[in-house]
Amino acid sequence: MKIAMVSIPYKTTPPVGYGGIERVVYELTEELIRQGHEVVLFATPGSHCSGETVEIQGYEPERAPSGITRTSRGLSEEPLYRAMREYLSHKPVDVIHDWSFENLFVLRHPRDFPFVISSCVPPHPGYKRPNLVAASRAHAFLFGDSVPYVHYGVDLERYRFQPRKTMPMIHIAKIARYKGQHIAVLAAFLAGQALMLAGNVEDSKYYRLMIRPLVFAIPGVSYIGELPSTQQYLANAKALVQTPRWFDVLPLVIIESLACGTPVIALNRGGISEQIVDGENGFLCESFSQLIRAMKKVQGISPYRCREIAEERFDVRRMASEYIRLYERVINGETW
Structure with a gap:
């Protein structure tokens, strides 16, 4: 054909x-x-x-x-x-x-x-x-x-499975209000967890007035810019965090994270519920308080189960x- x-x-x-x-x-x-x-x-x-x-x-x-x-x-x-x-x-x-x-x-x-x-x-x-x-x-x-x-x-053979996590949680998305980075930052602060933010700045006003001040004010939160390749970070991160404020049809980065054996904590928007099996490969959150609780207990999610679900579905x-x-x-x- x-x-x-x-x-x-x-x-x-x-x-x-x-x-x-x-x-x-x-x-x-x-x-x-x-x-x-x-x-x-x-x-x-x-x-x-x-x-x-x-x-x-x-x-x-x-x-x-x-x-x-x-x-x-x-x-x-x-x-x-x-x-x-x-x-x-x-x-x-x-x-x-x-x-x-x-x-x-x-x-x-x-x-x-x-x-x-x-x-x-x-x-x-x-x-x-x-x-x-x-x-x-x-x-x-x-x-x-x-x-x-x-x-x-995704071609799963190209994604390195890493069961041992050595980096903090990471949020990967364009820096824009509809991606909701500020929600992830505040939840991480209240959960007592470190968080890395990665992504190109699409909404400069949102970055200047919201994200940069939060990063400056909250210990443990860092902005690391746009990544030429996400695999090293996804493989080693404690979890991927996604906090969309719009209908996210099926975020590819969630699939890439699972392929690396990294659990995902996400707000339930769009097609995300078709990617996350709550409690098995991450946590599907309906509220801000659930997001905080998920960040506190995500270490209990098996990296092996994350990879297994990626192989089964994606x-x-x-x-x-x-x-x-x-x-x-x-x-x-x-x-x-």
């Missing part, structure tokens, strides 16, 4: 530092290639995969906006559309898997090739796409009964197999 894999035009695929969806796209692309499929990846300059890569000119990943803000505008996907039109006009594929936001090619030419569209964020009002695939059961529920979902997966081979079944459905003329 020849597959056109269309990444989003904000970061390189795979990303350097932050870039969860770009990493998911890369993991899936590489696994499909390992399984014998031919994949052409459409992505920003600097991207690569083991198959063919079409670098989309007109994008500068280092200057792209970082995710969801009230003030920044999304990038135009017209350069991506033009590159796809040029390539596909003389090199046809069996199916297109589109992770972009605007989905310009498949919406403008819906009959040219079979396609599926993967969404990685909650839908805005009026959002509707054919052949849509969600990232979690909770995410799919927002779109309607007919929308399937596929949980993300192997990239499972993700690829589920997507292949969806590709076959659209190739056979099915739509939803």
Whole structure:
């Protein structure tokens, strides 16, 4: 099967530092290639995969906006559309898997090739796409009964399992109000636990007025910046903490943490309940007080059980197999 894999035009695929969806796209692309499929990846300059890569000119990943803000505008996907039109006009594929936001090619030419569209964020009002695939059961529920979902997966062989933890808890996410770092910091303080914050600053006002003063004032809390690679920290951290204030569809960093044998403490938002088995691979918290209690007792969670659940649920081979079944459905003329 020849597959056109269309990444989003904000970061390189795979990303350097932050870039969860770009990493998911890369993991899936590489696994499909390992399984014998031919994949052409459409992505920003600097991207690569083991198959063919079409670098989309007109994008500068280092200057792209970082995710969801009230003030920044999304990038135009017209350069991506033009590159796809040029390539596909003389090199046809069996199916297109589109992770972009605007989905310009498949919406403008819906009959040219079979396609599926993967969404990685909650839908805005009026959002509707054919052949849509969600990232979690909770995410799919927002779109309607007919929308399937596929949980993300990672190549577990690349993640070092570390049963002995030598670092404090860590919170990894873009520094932005909707990621809720201040909640994690205050909970750690009241739990008497040290906490590292890692991530690129997306919301500079939030960082200046909220996070930096808290880090300065509270002993044991540190901001270590954006990490070029998270594995060393995830493998050695006492726990990963996630405190989203929005509908987080399925945070990849939780899967990466479990793959390293590191438990996760998280507020119950979006698809996170489909990743955490409360009391087995971490704690699923409904309130601030539960977050504090979880931080106090997380050392009781078995790293071996964390890795075991990652192997059971979040192997990239499972993700690829589920997507292949969806590709076959659209190739056979099915739509939803």
